[in-house]
Amino acid sequence: MIPPLPSKRSAIAPFLAMDVLSETRALERQGRHIVHMELGEPGAPAPLAVREAAARALSQGVIGYAEALGRPALRQRIARHYGEAYGVDVSAERVIVTTGSSGAFLLAFLAGFDPGARIAMTAPGYPAYANILASLGLEPALIEVGPETGYSPTAALLEAAHRAKRLDGALLASPANPTGAMIPSDEFKNICAFCEEAGILFVSDEIYHGLSYERPCETALAHSRNAVVVNSFSKYYAMTGWRLGWLVAPEPLVRPMERLQQSLAISAPTLAQIAAPFAFEAKAELEAVKAGYARSRALLLERLPRLGLADFAPPDGAFYIYADISRFAADSAALAKRMLEEAGVAATPGVDFDRTRGARMLRFSYAGQESDVMLGLDRLAAWLGAPEA
Numbered sequence: 001m002i003p004p005l006p007s008k009r010s011a012i013a014p015f016l017a018m019d020v021l022s023e024t025r026a027l028e029r030q031g032r033h034i035v036h037m038e039l040g041e042p043g044a045p046a047p048l049a050v051r052e053a054a055a056r057a058l059s060q061g062v063i064g065y066a067e068a069l070g071r072p073a074l075r076q077r078i079a080r081h082y083g084e085a086y087g088v089d090v091s092a093e094r095v096i097v098t099t100g101s102s103g104a105f106l107l108a109f110l111a112g113f114d115p116g117a118r119i120a121m122t123a124p125g126y127p128a129y130a131n132i133l134a135s136l137g138l139e140p141a142l143i144e145v146g147p148e149t150g151y152s153p154t155a156a157l158l159e160a161a162h163r164a165k166r167l168d169g170a171l172l173a174s175p176a177n178p179t180g181a182m183i184p185s186d187e188f189k190n191i192c193a194f195c196e197e198a199g200i201l202f203v204s205d206e207i208y209h210g211l212s213y214e215r216p217c218e219t220a221l222a223h224s225r226n227a228v229v230v231n232s233f234s235k236y237y238a239m240t241g242w243r244l245g246w247l248v249a250p251e252p253l254v255r256p257m258e259r260l261q262q263s264l265a266i267s268a269p270t271l272a273q274i275a276a277p278f279a280f281e282a283k284a285e286l287e288a289v290k291a292g293y294a295r296s297r298a299l300l301l302e303r304l305p306r307l308g309l310a311d312f313a314p315p316d317g318a319f320y321i322y323a324d325i326s327r328f329a330a331d332s333a334a335l336a337k338r339m340l341e342e343a344g345v346a347a348t349p350g351v352d353f354d355r356t357r358g359a360r361m362l363r364f365s366y367a368g369q370e371s372d373v374m375l376g377l378d379r380l381a382a383w384l385g386a387p388e389a
Contacts, residue, residue: 012131016352017363020336024346035376036368038346040177040319042238043368044289046275047282050239053275063274066267068258070097070246077277078246085209088221094248096257097268101207101232101245102128106264108228108247109136111256112201117168119203120161122153124322124353124361126177126205133171141167144357151181151313151322155190162198170195173205175212175317178353178363182316185218192223202227207245210236210286212317213294226250233272235318236286237279242272293319296366296373303377304364307386319367322350326360328384336362343383345376 020038028034045051057063069075072092079092098104105128113119115137121129123142130140143161145151153172161167172191174183183191195202204220204227211217220227232245245268249257261267279286300321304310311324329335332349340346350361366373380386 049278119169175208179313180315207232208318244272
C-alpha cells in the first residue's frame with residue numbers, strides 16, 4: 001500500500017515559537033524549570049467578569065451554535081468599542097466574530113483575494129501570515145524594514161514594491177510582532193491613502209491594540225472605509241484559549257465572509273461569545289495587567305543593554321523585544337537552543353520572523369509574570385557572564 005503524500009500547500013515553514021514551546025514542555029516534563037519568554041501569551045487570566053459569565057452560561061445547560069456572523073449582542077458591543085476607543089463610527093453590520101484572529105485572517109484572505117494574488121507584508125513579520133497566504137495559493141511580497149524606518153513600513157516602501165510588481169493587498173500590523181514597533185500616525189494615514197488610490201486591499205492587524213506605552217494605537221478605520229481590520233480578545237483581553245477574534249469588513253465583503261464562515265467554522269465558539277462583552281467593562285483589571293507589562297518592559301530596557309543586547313527594535317507596543325544577538329552568535333536558532341538547555345530561558349529565534357536577516361535576532365516576550373522576566377534576566381546575566389556594571 002502506497003502511503004498518502006502530503007499536499008504541496010501543506011509544505012509551509014514551521015512556526016518556530018511553537019516548536020520552542022514543545023522543546024520547553026519536554027524539558028519541564030523532565031523536572032526542569034524554564035522561564036517562558038518565547039510566546040506572546042498573557043500570563044494573566046481572562047477578566048473575572050468574563051469567567052463568571054462563562055460559568056453562568058455553562059450552568060444553564062446547552063451551548064449551541066451562534067449565527068455565522070456572531071451573536072448580535074457581541075457584534076454591537078464591538079462596534080460601540082470603536083466609538084469609545086477611537087471616536088470612529090462603525091456599524092455592527094460590518095463586524096464579524098471569528099475563531100481568533102487566525103480565523104479572521106482566513107476569511108479576509110479568502111474573501112479578498114483570488115489565487116495568485118500578491119500581498120505585501122513586512123520582514124520581520126508574524127510567520128503565520130506568510131504560511132497562511134502560501135497555503136491558500138497566495139503570494140507573500142516581503143518588504144524589508146529595519147532601523148532606517150523604525151522597523152515600520154512606509155507608504156513609499158509600499159509604492160516602490162507596487163511599481164516593481166503589482167500588489168493586490170497589504171497586510172500590516174501596528175503594534176507589530178515581533179518588533180513591537182508602531183507605524184507613526186502620519187505614515188499610517190499615508191499608507192491608507194496609497195492603498196485606496198492604488199486599489200490595494202489593506203488588511204490592518206490590530207490585535208495588539210490596547211498594549212502601547214508612549215502613544216495611543218490608531219485604527220485604519222479612522223482613515224479608510226475600505227480597509228479590513230482584524231482584532232482579537234487574545235492579547236489585551238488575555239483570552240488566548242477562548243479562541244475569539246473579530247473583523248471589521250467593508251460592506252461588499254460582509255456577505256462573502258458570512259458564506260465562508262458558514263462552511264469553514266459554522267460560528268465562533270458560542271461560550272466565548274457569551275462571555276466576551278464583559279471584557280470591555282473590565283478596563284481597570286486589564287489596565288492593571290498592562291501596568292505589569294510596562295514594568296517588565298522597563299526592566300528589559302534597563303538590563304538588556306548591560307547584558308550586551310543594546311540593539312533592538314523600538315518596543316512601542318505589544319509585549320516583545322526584538323534584539324540583535326550577533327555579538328554572541330551568528331545563528332539565533334542555535335543560540336536559542338543553547339539558551340534553553342543551558343540557562344533555562346526560552347526565547348524565539350529571529351529566523352521565525354525573517355528568513356533572510358533573522359539569524360542575528362532573538363525575540364523576547366514579556367507577556368508573562370514580572371517575576372519570571374526578572375528571573376530570566378538573572379539567568380541570562382549568569383549564562384552570558386555579564387557583569388551588568
